[in-house]
Amino acid sequence: MNYTLHQLRIFLKVAELQSITKASEELHLTQPAVSIQLKNLQDQFELPLTEVVGRQLFITDFGKHMAEASKRILFEADNMRYTIDQFKGIMTGEIKVSVVSTGKYVIPYFLKSFMEKYPGVEINIDVSNKNQVVEKLIKNESDFSLVSVLPEGIDLKTVELMENRLFLVGSSKDPNPPKKLSDLKKATLVFREEGSATRKAMEEYLQANNITPHKSMKLVSNEAVKQAINAGIGYSVMPLIGLRNELANKSLNIYRLKGLPIVTNWNLVYNKSKRLTPAQQELIRFITDNKKDLIKEHFDWAVEKIS
Structure with missing residues (x-):
């Protein structure tokens, strides 16, 4: 067999994405170049690595086995290069x-x-x-x-x-900041998106204290949450680590309510x-x-x- 590491890398990416088009994009190669290398690799085996059903490319059971073998081969090849570099002091x-x-x-x-x-x-x-x-x-x-x-x-x-310490945060311009937990029942609370660890921590804190927000908003990043709070929309439980600039310029405040900070x-x-x-x-x-x-x-x- 005369397969090359280049062919194995291409096949592994095709197997991962199940698409020659997507593989060529990630590898910064043309589709014909990927197809040619895939064919050259396939020609060395009697069993098919891939099959096309309808217009969808699938990896055969043999192909899946060869993908795992390719991972091991490429890992050892990279390790060999790294070992050589180590002996050279790099x-x-x-x-x-x-x-x-x-x-x-x-x-x-x-x-x-x-x-x-x-x-x-x-x-x-x-x-x-x-x-x-x-x-x-x-x-x-x-x-x-x-x-x-x-x-x-x-x-x-x-x-x-x-x-990682999480605190309740609000705008420094808020004329009526929360002084006790029950005040949050009348407030608008700003949450991160589903799947966020910060959102989970905030939800568990509210649930443990029997707080159901009057209104809520969902945003997909900490930066968006901070902007909403700064605009006076409401409050959120946020990691202290991401608030350095806002605390320094005093645009946001930390409220030390019962049960806070949450520590992970x-x-x-x-x-x-x-x-x-x-x-x-x-x-x-x-x-x-x-x-x-x-x-x-x-x-x-x-x-x-x-x-």
């Missing part, structure tokens, strides 16, 4: 991190020093909601994920980073069965060894705000 590799939206206020500070120390390591960060982050973990599309609530049903290893933890997680590359192993070691200093350097302001 740390290289790629690390893909999926981050829940609020995590964008956290993860850059834990990666900056690592990236400066190992410029040969490429780090890609994808920011999305919790459901998408979990899906990427399950599909092994991300090497690590940053979450504040550990997903259920996945066997994970966890690197705990720092506390930021965790960097990865699949327990995942075979880590040298760069990925080094990232875990680096964060574990340096997290106390990183927290003190970059997040002391949050401690001051809640003391």
Whole structure:
């Protein structure tokens, strides 16, 4: 057999997306180029890797087996390259991190020093909601994920980073801010979208205190929530970590009602069965060894705000 690593990478992407068109877009290749490489790979096997039913491309059982074998081959090939680099005294590799939206206020500070120390390591960060982050973990599309609530049903290893504290937030221009929990029953409450860990924490807090909002609004990002609060629309339970600028310029206020703050933890997680590359192993070691200093350097302001 004379298949190439390039052919295996193309086939793996086609198998993942079940589409030559989508694979060509992600690989930045033309459709004919992808089709030719796929045919060249197929010609080396007596059994079909793919089949077309109607106008939809499907991966055969044999193709699925070969896709898993391709993952292993490509992993070892990349590992060989990384090992050569290590013997040359160079740390290289790629690390893909999926981050829940609020995590964008956290993860850059834990990666900056690592990236400066190992410029040969490429780090890609994808920011999305919790459901998408979990899906990427399950599909092994991300090497690590940053979450504040550990997903259920996945066997994970966890690197705990720092506390995540959530407070009730409102506009500093509010003439009648809430002074007790019952005041929230008459207020408009602003929620994150379904699937958000922040939304879940807020809903559980309200439910535990028998509070049903008079009116509510749903928004899809922390930035949108902050704008709505700043406009005087209502209140929301939000992570302190994302409020630094608003608290500094005094556009938003924190209200210290009973049962607040809600405290969770930021965790960097990865699949327990995942075979880590040298760069990925080094990232875990680096964060574990340096997290106390990183927290003190970059997040002391949050401690001051809640003391």
